[in-house]
Amino acid sequence: MSNDIPTLAQWAGGPEAFERLTAAFYAKVPEHPVLAPVFAGMNPNHARHVAAFLTEVFGGPKAYTESGGSHAHMVAHHFNRHLTETQRRAWVALMLDTADEVGLPDDPEFRAAFVGYLEWGTRLAKINSQDGAAPADPSAPMPAWNWGPPGGPWQG
Numbered sequence: 585m586s587n588d589i590p591t592l593a594q595w596a597g598g599p600e601a602f603e604r605l606t607a608a609f610y611a612k613v614p615e616h617p618v619l620a621p622v623f624a625g626m627n628p629n630h631a632r633h634v635a636a637f638l639t640e641v642f643g644g645p646k647a648y649t650e651s652g653g654s655h656a657h658m659v660a661h662h663f664n665r666h667l668t669e670t671q672r673r674a675w676v677a678l679m680l681d682t683a684d685e686v687g688l689p690d691d692p693e694f695r696a697a698f699v700g701y702l703e704w705g706t707r708l709a710k711i712n713s714q715d716g717a718a719p720a721d722p723s724a725p726m727p728a729w730n731w732g733p734p735g736g737p738w739q740g
């Protein structure tokens with residue numbers, strides 16, 4: 585990808601944009617009929633950790649791995665939670681509504697890539713939350729999402 589094409593994280597507005605996104609998302613979770621029980625008792629730093637994870641997936645600074653996290657680490661947080669499809673869909677829907685609320689870019693190219701990762705990541709989280717899920721692979725790389733077939737944002 586040539587140098588004048590921003591990363592998805594740059595296009596989104598950098599780490600602060602993902603922090604706004606997850607802060608607003610998890611602020612709504614306690615009132616959400618499906619998601620509130622899933623996140624009852626969550627770590628108070630959860631929103632910041634998920635923001636750091638998403639920033640890194642979308643090509644931004646590697647704060648999640650530099651502070652000792654890994655894809656395996658994230659996967660392991662979902663073990664034995666027995667997430668349902670209803671819960672997964674609620675998570676994606678709330679994330680997309682929140683992306684609109686906090687003003688993440690809404691151009692087709694960005695949103696296609698954003699939704700692509702959310703679909704992949706949440707389906708993995710659900711699979712890994714079931715009984716009998718394979719152990720997390722410590723050598724698994726962090727996902728590195730990019731623009732996919734559109735190749736970059738439409739810049740006129």
Ligand code: HEM
Nearest residue numbers: 622626627630633634637658661671672675702705706709
């Ligand atoms: C792309 C999708 C997802 C990503 C990137 C993601 C990321 C993460 C990360 C990074 C953590 C660890 C947070 C920490 O260290 O404090 C975590 C924990 C957790 N995730 Fe996810 N997750 C995803 C999908 C989901 C879904 C769909 C659900 C449920 C509907 C879910 C439920 C949870 C719960 C309950 C925890 C533990 C929270 C706590 O006790 O602090 N996740 N997730």
